[in-house]
Amino acid sequence: MLGQFNPDSEAMSTCKKARAKSTSVVSSDRLSSLPPEIKGDILSRLNVEEAVRTSTLSSTWRDAWTNMPKIFLRDGNFARTKFVTLVDMVLSLHKGTVEKFDISGSKTYHDEFGRWMLMLSRRSPRSIIMELKSEPGYRIPSCLFSMGDLEFLHLQNCIISLPLVFQGFKRLTRLSLKSFSSTDMDIQNLISFCPVLSYLELASFEGINHLTVQAPKLKLLYVVGDVEDINFDAPNLEVAALFLDQKAIAHHSDPTALHKESYAKQLVGSLSDIKTLAITGFLLRVSYY
Numbered sequence: 001m002l003g004q005f006n007p008d009s010e011a012m013s014t015c016k017k018a019r020a021k022s023t024s025v026v027s028s029d030r031l032s033s034l035p036p037e038i039k040g041d042i043l044s045r046l047n048v049e050e051a052v053r054t055s056t057l058s059s060t061w062r063d064a065w066t067n068m069p070k071i072f073l074r075d076g077n078f079a080r081t082k083f084v085t086l087v088d089m090v091l092s093l094h095k096g097t098v099e100k101f102d103i104s105g106s107k108t109y110h111d112e113f114g115r116w117m118l119m120l121s122r123r124s125p126r127s128i129i130m131e132l133k134s135e136p137g138y139r140i141p142s143c144l145f146s147m148g149d150l151e152f153l154h155l156q157n158c159i160i161s162l163p164l165v166f167q168g169f170k171r172l173t174r175l176s177l178k179s180f181s182s183t184d185m186d187i188q189n190l191i192s193f194c195p196v197l198s199y200l201e202l203a204s205f206e207g208i209n210h211l212t213v214q215a216p217k218l219k220l221l222y223v224v225g226d227v228e229d230i231n232f233d234a235p236n237l238e239v240a241a242l243f244l245d246q247k248a249i250a251h252h253s254d255p256t257a258l259h260k261e262s263y264a265k266q267l268v269g270s271l272s273d274i275k276t277l278a279i280t281g282f283l284l285r286v287s288y289y
Contacts, residue, residue, distance in 0.1 A: 066093050066094050066095045066096075067094075067095055067096045068094070069096065069097065069098065069099040069100070070098075070099055070100040070102075071090060071094075071098055071100065071101050071102065071103075072102045072103075073086070073087055073090070073102065073103040073104070073105075074103075074104055074105065075104075075105030075106065075107050076105075080107045080108070080109075083105065083107070084109065084112055087103070087112070087116055088112075088115075088116075088119075091116060091119035091120060091123070092119060094123055096123075097123060097124050097125075097126075098120065098123040098124070098125045098126075099125070099126050099127060100125070100126065100127040100128075100129075101120055101123075101125045101127070101128050101129070102127075102128075102129040103116075103129070103130055103131070103132065104129075104130075104131040104132065104133075105131075105132050105133070105134075106133050106134060107134060108134040109132055109134070110134070110136075110138065113132070113138050113141075114141045117140075117141045117143050117144050118141070118143050120144075120147075121143040121144065121146060121147055124147070124149045125147060125149065125150065126149050126150060126151045126152070126171075127150070127151060127152040127153075128144075128147075128150065128152070128153050128154065128155075129152075129154040130154065130155050130156065130158075131154075131156045131157070132156075132157060133156070133157055134157075135157070136159075137157050137158050137159045137179070137180065137181060138157060138158045138159065139158070139159045139161070140155065140158050140159065140160055140161070142163040145162060145163055145166050146167075147169075148167075148169070148170065148171070149171060150169050150171060150172050151171050151172060151173055151174070152172070152173065152174045153169070153172060153174070153175050153176070154174075154175075154176040154177075154178075155176070155177050155178070155180065156177075156178040156179050156180070157178075157179045157180070158177075158179075158180045158181075159180065159181050159182070160177070160180055160181070160182040160186060160187070160190070161182070161183075161186060162186045162189055162190060166189065166190075166193065167193070168193030168194060168195070169193065169194045170194075170195060170196070171196065172194045172196070172197055173196055173197060173198045173199065174197075174198070174199040175190075175191070175194060175197060175199070175200050175201070176199075176200075176201040177201065177202050177203070177205070178201070178203045178204055179203070179204045179205075180204075180205050180206075181205060181206040181207045182205065182207050182208060183207050183208070184207075184208055184209060184210050184211070184212070187202070187208055187211065187212075188211075188212040188214065191212075191213055191214060191215055192212075192214040192215065194215065195216065195217065196217050197215045197217060197218055198217050198218060198219045198220065199218075199219065199220045200213065200215065200218055200220070200221050200222070201221075201222040201223075202222070202223050202224070202225060203222070203223070203224040203225065204224060204225060205225045205226075206226075208225065208227055209227060209228045210227065210228060210229055210230075210231070211223070211225075211227045211229070211230045211231070212230075212231045212233075213230065213231070213232050213233065213234055214233040214234070215233070215234050216233075216234070216235060216236065217236060218234040218236060218237050219236055219237060219238045219239065220237075220238065220239045220240075221234070221237060221239070221240045221241070221242075222240075222241045223240075223241070223242050223243065223244070224243040225243075225244070225245060226244070226245035227244060227245075230242065230244075237274055238274060238275045238276065239274070239275060239276040239277075240274055240276070240277050240278070241277075241278040241279075242278070242279045242280070243279075243280050244279075244280065
């Protein structure tokens with residue numbers, strides 16, 4: 001009869017609900033019992049603000065975000081003060097090693113930058129990406145140059161002055177510097193003190209007239225800038241892209257600046273084993289003898 005109570009059907013429905021609830025509890029327990037480093041890896045796939053909010057899920061997740069191996073920070077729609085508070089909290093409460101630290105923003109953080117780098121240096125980062133775009137350029141503090149575990153470094157909008165006690169980045173394989181200022185000697189030393197460097201990018205720089213690239217393991221070089229000349233000691237270089245500006249053109253179009261052998265011939269000759277070479281700028285205006 002329609003609408004008649006069916007005890008078997010009612011019992012089956014109750015069992016299904018109990019089974020679903022039991023499965024949910026088991027799944028929750030399994031997630032909560034994960035090791036801290038696994039929880040941190042899961043949370044590193046979220047943005048930092050979302051990861052921090054997971055501390056309200058349960059007591060077992062309260063500090064999980066402090067083990068995130070990868071930290072991504074974007075000021076976006078944050079008010080400046082809120083973003084500063086977030087970065088301070090993340091760097092001061094983080095417990096483990098930071099595999100990757102990636103921060104970008106358009107607001108001004110010059111007063112906080114040195115403090116952030118000092119706190120970050122205590123976390124032994126392996127990869128750093130910094131793109132803080134507000135002017136003037138950010139002066140890189142000496143503590144960054146003491147981060148001996150670095151393997152990848154990308155800096156944008158900065159001023160680079162090496163400390164006298166700089167020992168080099170012994171593990172650094174990739175170096176990318178954009179919109180920066182420095183000196184011939186500091187950049188030469190920075191490159192040469194990275195013995196396993198395989199990728200180098202220098203773009204939109206000031207203060208460098210004579211660029212010397214001494215890197216025995218270097219395979220890929222990308223230079224966009226205004227220099228008078230470039231000298232290579234990179235026997236394993238495979239790919240080079242050089243986009244050189246007016247300073248080089250003016251310097252090398254003057255016959256008095258040329259030696260017996262043309263500068264172009266010297267440069268290309270030093271790259272005899274290279275597989276791919278792209279050049280724009282003064283080399284196209286210097287003839288072979």
